[in-house]
Amino acid sequence: MAEPTPQHDQTALRIAAALTAAAYECDGNCGLSDRDCYDAHPINFSARVNGTTHIDAPVTAIAAVVMAVLPEHTDRAAVLREAADRYATLVDQNEAYELAEHGQIDHETRIQFEAVRDVVTGLRRMADEAQPGHDDEHRCQPCTDRHGAPGWTDDTQPAAKAQQDRAER
Structure with a gap:
């Protein structure tokens, strides 16, 4: 941070x-x-x-x-990236603490960490979109789940995407 x-x-x-x-x-x-x-x-x-x-x-x-x-032109992308970095650091620190203190991360805590990582991913995407020259025509469309309700496909689900992003780092 x-x-x-x-x-x-x-x-x-x-x-x-x-x-x-x-x-x-x-x-x-x-x-x-x-x-x-x-x-x-x-x-x-x-x-x-x-x-x-x-x-x-x-x-x-x-x-x-x-x-x-404030300065007239605040770099929105930089602000969003800074927020994403701070949340990523916090979740990494909390995860390390849980592992050191308890030797494992329970299911509910893991879900909470994944939710924060989804926020981090969302903030980073917003930062990318805030860059000048970003393709404004690109729009992600959620699919519908098998019950007809709006949902995410496995390859576009935010948590899955966040895990993939971390694996690529």
């Missing part, structure tokens, strides 16, 4: 500073109606605890402040 870089730390500090600056503490005498005050200042000061400002705001208002601080 990648450690936060100084750049990440600086970005976090810029976001915190922007949110703190956007927090408005109204004493009720600002001359605006409650609705107009809320519209003008959607991020409200809530409290200051141990030197940290706490705010109350709609998620969209917080997102707007954060987006204004």
